Amino acid sequence: MLxxxxxxxxxxxxxxxxxxxxxxxxxxxxxxxxxxTFNSPDTMWRSITHPGLSTTAYxxxxxxxxxxxxxxxxxxxxxxxxxxxxxRAELARRLASAGWLLEVLLFGxxxxxxxxxxxxxxxxxxxxxxxxxxQNLIIAAIGLIWCTSRRGNPEPRPERAGGPALKNINWGPxxxxxxxxxxxxxxxxxxxxxxxxxxxxxxR
Numbered sequence: 001m002l003x004x005x006x007x008x009x010x011x012x013x014x015x016x017x018x019x020x021x022x023x024x025x026x027x028x029x030x031x032x033x034x035x036x037t038f039n040s041p042d043t044m045w046r047s048i049t050h051p052g053l054s055t056t057a058y059x060x061x062x063x064x065x066x067x068x069x070x071x072x073x074x075x076x077x078x079x080x081x082x083x084x085x086x087x088r089a090e091l092a093r094r095l096a097s098a099g100w101l102l103e104v105l106l107f108g109x110x111x112x113x114x115x116x117x118x119x120x121x122x123x124x125x126x127x128x129x130x131x132x133x134x135q136n137l138i139i140a141a142i143g144l145i146w147c148t149s150r151r152g153n154p155e156p157r158p159e160r161a162g163g164p165a166l167k168n169i170n171w172g173p174x175x176x177x178x179x180x181x182x183x184x185x186x187x188x189x190x191x192x193x194x195x196x197x198x199x200x201x202x203x204r
Contacts, residue, residue, distance in 0.1 A: 034120055
């Protein structure tokens with residue numbers, strides 16, 4: 001569900017940036033120019049006023065957003081087609097992890113670190129996208145943590161006492177309790193003591 005939501009959101013973000021190119025290009029241009037910050041001479045040397053560079057950076061952002069959308073949509077399709085196929089499920093998990101990692105790099109590294117700190121976007125009241133970037137970063141981080149926590153193969157299930165599943169487990173010195181828990185107890189055949197009560201066996 002989170003993959004579908006994130007894919008739809010990033011698709012709409014990329015679509016909005018493409019269809020409303022001028023407005024969002026102006027946003028990047030003002031962030032790079034730092035013209036609405038505190039205009040401190042100690043930080044204004046970082047500003048970039050060349051329109052070609054800001055437009056190029058904006059095109060890179062759009063391409064990055066499109067890439068995130070494509071990867072997450074591929075992960076969603078693979079998950080829907082996986083059913084009981086472990087290989088497809090693992091591929092879907094890896095695609096989702098890659099998509100969310102790209103999103104973390106874009107909004108965490110691009111908007112918050114570069115835009116917010118290097119170009120001092122936090123000082124601007126008008127051209128400030130830190131809140132939206134933080135929201136996207138949190139969503140992507142939650143998805144990435146979820147995918148990472150599901151990584152790994154499950155422990156083999158015991159089939160029977162002395163079976164191949166138990167023999168293939170490398171038991172350690174402290175695993176005596178676990179081994180006893182998964183090893184079925186040996187049951188004596190009923191017919192062996194048929195007709196003999198416990199009292200008679202003890203008397204013998």
